[in-house]
Amino acid sequence: MPLVKDKHEIHRIRTYVNGLDEHLQGGIPANHITLMCGAAGTMKSSVTFNVLFHEAVNGNNGLYLSLEQSADSLITHMINMDYDFSRIDLIVVRELSELSAKIQAQDKTKGSLFVVDVGCIRKEIRDMQTDNNKSWLNVMKNVIKKIKTEANMKLFVLDSLSALYVLTRLENPRIELFMIFEFLRDMKLTSFLISEMPLDGSKFSEYEIEDFLSDGIIVIRLTPFRRQVVREISIVKMRTTACNNDIFSLEFKNGQFYALYGGQNPLL
Numbered sequence: 001m002p003l004v005k006d007k008h009e010i011h012r013i014r015t016y017v018n019g020l021d022e023h024l025q026g027g028i029p030a031n032h033i034t035l036m037c038g039a040a041g042t043m044k045s046s047v048t049f050n051v052l053f054h055e056a057v058n059g060n061n062g063l064y065l066s067l068e069q070s071a072d073s074l075i076t077h078m079i080n081m082d083y084d085f086s087r088i089d090l091i092v093v094r095e096l097s098e099l100s101a102k103i104q105a106q107d108k109t110k111g112s113l114f115v116v117d118v119g120c121i122r123k124e125i126r127d128m129q130t131d132n133n134k135s136w137l138n139v140m141k142n143v144i145k146k147i148k149t150e151a152n153m154k155l156f157v158l159d160s161l162s163a164l165y166v167l168t169r170l171e172n173p174r175i176e177l178f179m180i181f182e183f184l185r186d187m188k189l190t191s192f193l194i195s196e197m198p199l200d201g202s203k204f205s206e207y208e209i210e211d212f213l214s215d216g217i218i219v220i221r222l223t224p225f226r227r228q229v230v231r232e233i234s235i236v237k238m239r240t241t242a243c244n245n246d247i248f249s250l251e252f253k254n255g256q257f258y259a260l261y262g263g264q265n266p267l268l
């Protein structure tokens, strides 16, 4: 982050969760790396995709790298959530060999959202015939670097860190994770790393080092309330930000996310 003279100069990226940005001095500082943590089905993918979508509407390009879900499955989910993809330049990359051509063909009148999925990277690794432990990480870094330098990418989502660990065995997590975070910082990207949390909420990330390396941690939980289950969101930490760490209920209605005190059920 460049040194600023005044706190108002800190550029912030909205979470596009209505009611949450107000508790974050307007949003997440640009170039921060934020862990988006939650158990299965908590809407981690949806909330981060929502940021990339709205940023693309504002002309800022992003990359959603899915090691978890195919691009088609992800986009079908988003269509069901009523996103109007005519507002952005949605670029689905199905073969990495097509990436250069897709960047060339970018519709410069709109912000671009690149979606690259696991199958795409798997094909590339097979083609390289170097299916060793580190190829996933290298292919991933090359995709990020290329879209950053050639397509002016500002935002990045990795879905998910947990899937990356399955695909790339980290022999020395402390050093290797430090290097991954350093790489993202050098790229000057506002990044969201999705982290699957155990159901008991006992930790935010696999090695717990990620908690310290990241600039921010946002947690989404499904909390039973009598016979209903409420989705809740809270900011555990956000560097350079006076934030409210309270727990809000998270709702999605009419195409928008809302963080509410109370919400569907009173928070007792």
Ligand SMILES: Nc1ncnc2c1ncn2[C@@H]1O[C@H](COP(=O)(O)OP(=O)(O)OP(=O)(O)O)[C@@H](O)[C@H]1O
Residues within 6 Å of the ligand: 038, 039, 040, 041, 042, 043, 044, 045, 046, 047, 068, 077, 080, 081, 252
């Ligand atoms: N309008 C909607 N359209 C589709 N799904 C919705 C909608 N509203 C809420 N959902 C819920 O969103 C959840 C899935 O969201 P999402 O895929 O973002 O979660 P996730 O935390 O990324 O899940 P996973 O752990 O499977 O990756 C589903 O449980 C679904 O019920």
Ligand SMILES: [Mg+2]
Residues within 6 Å of the ligand: 044, 045, 046, 068, 159
């Ligand atoms: Mg997901």
